[in-house]
Amino acid sequence: MVLIYIDQADQEVKKASLEAISYGAALAKQMGTNAEAIILGTVKEDLSQLGKYGVTKVHQVANDSLNHFDARVNATVTAEAVKLAGADVIVFAHNTNGKAIAPAVAVKLNAGIVTGASALPKTDNGFVVTKTVFSGKAFASIKIDTPIKVITINQNSFGTQSTEGTATLETLAVSVPTSSIKITSVNKVQGEIPLTEATLVVSGGRGLKGPENWGVLLDLAKALGASTACSRPVSDSDWRPHHEHVGQTGYQIAPNLYIAIGISGAIQHLAGVNRSKTIVVINKDPEAPFFKAADYGVVGDAFEVVPALTAAILKSKASA
Amino acid sequence: MKVLVCISKTPDTTAKIAFTEGNTKFDENGVQWIINPYDEWYSLVRAIELKEKDANVIIHLVTVGAADAEPIIRKALALGGDEAIRVNNSSSDSMVVAQEIAAIAKEGAYDLILTGKETIDYNSASIGSMLCALLDQNYIAAATKLEIDGTKAIVTREIDGGEETAESNLPIIVSCQKGMAEQRIPNMRGIMAARTKPLKVVEASIQTATTSIQQFDLPAAKSGVKLIDPTQMDELVKLLKEEAKVI
Missing domain, CATH: 3.40.50.620 (HUPs)
Known part of the structure; x- marks a missing residue:
């Protein structure tokens, strides 16, 4: 059995x-x-x-x-x-x-x-x-x-x-030992799907230049109903919370769709996301190594491409 | 307080992953070896921080591996720790490794055992949990914070979608991950001191593996990226819907 x-x-x-x-x-x-x-x-x-x-x-x-x-x-x-x-x-x-x-x-x-x-x-x-x-x-x-x-x-x-x-x-009648661990507090991120369970993930890297620029990414995530993630330099710089860090030393995830914005695709980052079914890479550097691991790539300025993608998704949803 | 920190030797995070002998062995040719980052950055450095706060803390390091693990354990000693033990067993079976560490742990009667949340080579994430059963001690996995207050440990662990903080009496086993401590670089004084710190070699006592690696494979290469013009985002949405079928 x-x-x-x-x-x-x-x-x-x-x-x-x-x-x-x-x-x-x-x-x-x-x-x-x-x-x-x-x-x-x-x-x-x-x-x-x-x-x-x-x-x-x-x-x-x-x-x-x-x-x-x-x-x-x-x-x-x-x-x-x-x-x-x-x-x-x-x-x-x-x-x-x-x-x-x-x-x-x-x-x-x-x-x-x-x-x-x-x-x-x-x-x-x-x-x-x-x-x-x-x-x-x-x-x-x-x-x-x-x-x-x-x-x-x-x-x-x-x-x-x-x-x-x-x-x-x-x-089943099994005797249960008394726990000697006392849980004192639980902090859950409210209203978000845990990254490890998310099927759609939008992730940002240093290419977005600063935490104040995350709006375009958040808009895209909202349009898709996706969870948000980031690369290690972004979480190390406290642009985004640590629980969003995906990569070898952060969360390893396997969503259906992973959209990487302004992430070059260092091998340590790929180790956390390479089990994703479909990878979309948006980067203005055509030599970014991430394109080699991507299914779809867009070479362009994130601040123009991402809002255009968000608009295209909203348009597609409206017509569905 | 006695702390045992479990150290594993792993290939560098940027090492080229290739296999030999009909894809049955990891190709070590040209590979740089490091302390498993979870063992080093998080569990070892946290143990050192505890010792810096309380001089009564004694740190022992243990590694299970062949003689080629010694440079790694010396590097760990250069970061900190009082003495090290190498169990001369090159098995890659987690169950064997855990039993060897459990034997060392029983003999040393440690108050706190720290492991990394996983190794970056076999990614088994098993040793802490196995020690929990072998030693019948409390275990908290994937911890992001650890404080010691007298005979009590206060540990924050990752749960799906958040964090949970709990208290436990010592002894306890904790597996450590990001958040626990920051990476350090050994200084010259530490490197010199490490040369004379005791490194005891214990012969292997466990031989019976429960698993055996049959073969390694590399993932199939991606068929190549399809580039979409930045002005054609409707096209990308269509591909994601109709070709990839992910939205």
């Missing part, structure tokens, strides 16, 4: 987990077995609806204290729950919480683990998982040699598929 860990925050199922279910369900089909899910804590959603993404059963450890994430506690409870539910493969989203507990769960189950998988495993001869390595500059195919396997799946690498179906619910 393939078991998918459902991550939750504020008692809502994380979007990344729906993709993990789609991935786990496809893997189960490939292996001729069924897919089930496990969730810790309680959520507002009707969990039977997760059947739409391909799981037949949802195991729940319905203890409210698990609604606050504590890696040590969650890993312990997850490993115990997996032992009760039984599983050959456990799938996590490669998001903040998934990364924090999947390796610990692997230790507790004596399982081999591959984190950051980018495709379904090959299961015809052993169990071989392809993952991104060298910050997206290469792939490695890694064989897991243990009976139980753990995988975390890169966000936006597989996609979420939904059909018909409902899942049955089963409550």
Whole structure:
């Protein structure tokens, strides 16, 4: 059986987990077995609806204290729950919480683990998982040699598929250790889609010359309904908040569309965005290395090109 | 307070990524090696800052790797830290590396273990979480701030779409990322001092890997950029809608 860990925050199922279910369900089909899910804590959603993404059963450890994430506690409870539910493969989203507990769960189950998988495993001869390595500059195919396997799946690498179906619910009785981590404050950026979940991203670099010039970029993002990002020099200069920094040492993202404005495309920046499905580069320097990694390029002054693009998008939306 | 900082040797961020032996091995030819940036800029420098505030802080560095990791660990010692341990095991399996570090950690009874949030070569982001299970200690991943107040750690971590601050008693394991500290450059005094700091070599004790790398591949090259005239933004929107199908 393939078991998918459902991550939750504020008692809502994380979007990344729906993709993990789609991935786990496809893997189960490939292996001729069924897919089930496990969730810790309680959520507002009707969990039977997760059947739409391909799981037949949802195991729940319905203890409210698990609604606050504590890696040590969650890993312990997850490993115990997996032992009760039984599983050959456990799938996590490669998001903040998934990364924090999947390796610990692997230790507790004596399982081999591959984190950051980018495709379904090959299961015809052993169990071989392809993952991104060298910050997206290469792939490695890694064989897991243990009976139980753990995988975390890169966000936006597989996609979420939904059909018909409902899942049955089963409550698991697992003793929950008391957390010794006390959460004292939570700061969420209100009303914005987290960069790692965004499907459309507009990003700016030093070419925009200063924080006062960000208006053209924000207008474009608003017209598209896109999240905003920036390069490292921009966040280092405090032109934009640190949580917008994408690149090797910032967020690594994989949106459907990444529009880079005034970013030259240093290798460290590309490492954070090269998994984007489509890349548009707007830069006045035709020699900017980013054009080599782009699908579409516009050589021109950002302060003329970007407003024109915004207008074209609004026009297209108005006529749709 | 005793701090253990985990150090990994990685190729430089601008290194050319290529493979040899039928795409089964990373091509080390001409590669410059560095301290994994997350280990250096964030966890090691933060540990040094804690020591600068409190002289009672003792910093040990640990790396799991062959003898060719020694220049890297010496460079780390030049930045700061009291002594270093190299476990002579060249395995690339995170589970093996974590077990070797756990053995060192158990022996040293550390109050705080710092790792980078991931290495820039295998990007596994696994060691901290594995140590959490192996040592049964609290673990906070992807931390952007860390303060120590007596026997308590106050840690801010990244969550999807924001930040969360939490308190935990020591001991604790923390994986560090941007925000934690600023990059430093070793000075001459540090480099000289590092030459005489103890670097203990411990023989490998874990041999059984749980995973094995079968093959490396480079991503397919982009088919080439399609250039659009800056006055033809309607054309770009049409391509994004109808060809790329992303908006």
